[in-house]
Amino acid sequence: MxxxxxxxxxxxxxxxxxxxxxxxxCNDGREVxxxxxxxxxxxxxxxxLKSDGKHRCKLLRILSKYVSKRQAMSALHANIYRYFKCGIxxxxxxxxxxxxxxxxxxxxxxxxxxxxxxxxxTLLKYIGVDVNELRAHGVEPCAWLEDLEELSDxxxxxxxGLQVTDFFFEKRKSIDYNELEVATTSxxxxxxxxxxxxxxxxxxxxxxxxxIPTAKHVQEAYHLTFTINGIKxxxxxxxxRDEFEKILNTFDDEKFLRFLxxx
Numbered sequence: 001m002x003x004x005x006x007x008x009x010x011x012x013x014x015x016x017x018x019x020x021x022x023x024x025x026c027n028d029g030r031e032v033x034x035x036x037x038x039x040x041x042x043x044x045x046x047x048x049l050k051s052d053g054k055h056r057c058k059l060l061r062i063l064s065k066y067v068s069k070r071q072a073m074s075a076l077h078a079n080i081y082r083y084f085k086c087g088i089x090x091x092x093x094x095x096x097x098x099x100x101x102x103x104x105x106x107x108x109x110x111x112x113x114x115x116x117x118x119x120x121x122t123l124l125k126y127i128g129v130d131v132n133e134l135r136a137h138g139v140e141p142c143a144w145l146e147d148l149e150e151l152s153d154x155x156x157x158x159x160x161g162l163q164v165t166d167f168f169f170e171k172r173k174s175i176d177y178n179e180l181e182v183a184t185t186s187x188x189x190x191x192x193x194x195x196x197x198x199x200x201x202x203x204x205x206x207x208x209x210x211x212i213p214t215a216k217h218v219q220e221a222y223h224l225t226f227t228i229n230g231i232k233x234x235x236x237x238x239x240x241r242d243e244f245e246k247i248l249n250t251f252d253d254e255k256f257l258r259f260l261x262x263x
Contacts, residue, residue, distance in 0.1 A: 001025060002036070005043045009050065016055065019047055020062045041075040048076045057086030064088050101202065117142045120191050127187045145191075151199055157255045160235045160247065161262020162196075169237045178233050183225040185210070193226050203228050 001022050008015040022040055048059060060080060063072045073080055108114035120142035121131050131141045151158055163169075168181045180200075182193050197203045203226040210223040236243055251259060 002039045002043060006046075009043065009046050015047055016058055016062070019044060019059065023062060023066050044075050045077060048078065060086055061088055101205070116145050116191065116195060120145060120188075123187050123191055145195060148195055148199065151196065154200065155234045157251055157259040158262035161259040163233075163235055163237075163262075165263055166193075169233070171237070178231050178237070180228045180231055180233070181225060183223060185221055185223055190224060197226050197228060200231055201228050 001018070005015055005018045005022055008018055023044065044059070044063075048056060051059060060072070063075075067075075069080065105114070124131055124141055129141070134141045150156075166182050168183075170179045170181070180197075182197070184190060184193055194203065194205075206225040206227065208223050208225075210221055236247070239247065248256070248259070
């Protein structure tokens with residue numbers, strides 16, 4: 001299909017229908033390799049560059065049926081927001097990561113009785129923690145999941161403690177919003193960060209293979225990154241030493257303990 005579309009573009013023909021078929025095939029849930037996806041993006045980008053305004057609107061309407069705005073901008077190497085006058089009332093973005101996560105989780109809950117506690121216990125067992133031994137001594141291994149519900153208020157000093165240690169922020173000046181990112185190579189960190197970030201907003205997930213220099217016995221590890229876009233954060237991002245000290249001085253004993261918990 002990619003070769004067919006490429007020939008169409010080389011011949012200067014109207015390739016919109018072929019492009020739609022190609023996009024659909026790459027986004028209908030089939031397992032396609034990264035190389036194929038990249039080639040598909042290349043031909044979509046070529047059509048974008050060759051098209052006038054009318055055809056660009058047509059291409060965007062097709063993309064809006066199958067991919068998210070971020071995926072579209074990545075494929076086109078362009079900021080597409082100026083083209084929203086094309087009459088795209090609802091950019092569906094059917095395969096955004098957050099929607100995929102929700103869909104998978106709903107299936108797992110209905111078909112397999114999965115929940116966050118099951119996941120927590122599974123990960124603890126995976127790293128060699130005997131959850132039954134903990135229970136025998138009156139310790140509920142995943143009770144901390146329930147406590148996260150208390151953190152719905154982002155002004156809680158716990159969040160500032162997390163910011164100081166684990167959260168990475170980037171200010172997107174062009175769109176004027178914050179992007180929060182947290183990465184983990186810790187097994188239990190997977191359920192912890194996923195659960196706590198959901199209090200703010202469903203995060204995007206990025207998984208890649210990596211090496212851990214400090215863990216010589218681990219030949220290959222998986223590095224998981226959670227990202228949240230467009231959040232309003234109540235704490236000073238990257239505070240100076242004086243700003244940091246000033247914030248801590250406003251805490252009473254209880255708030256300071258909350259800060260230490262997050263830290």
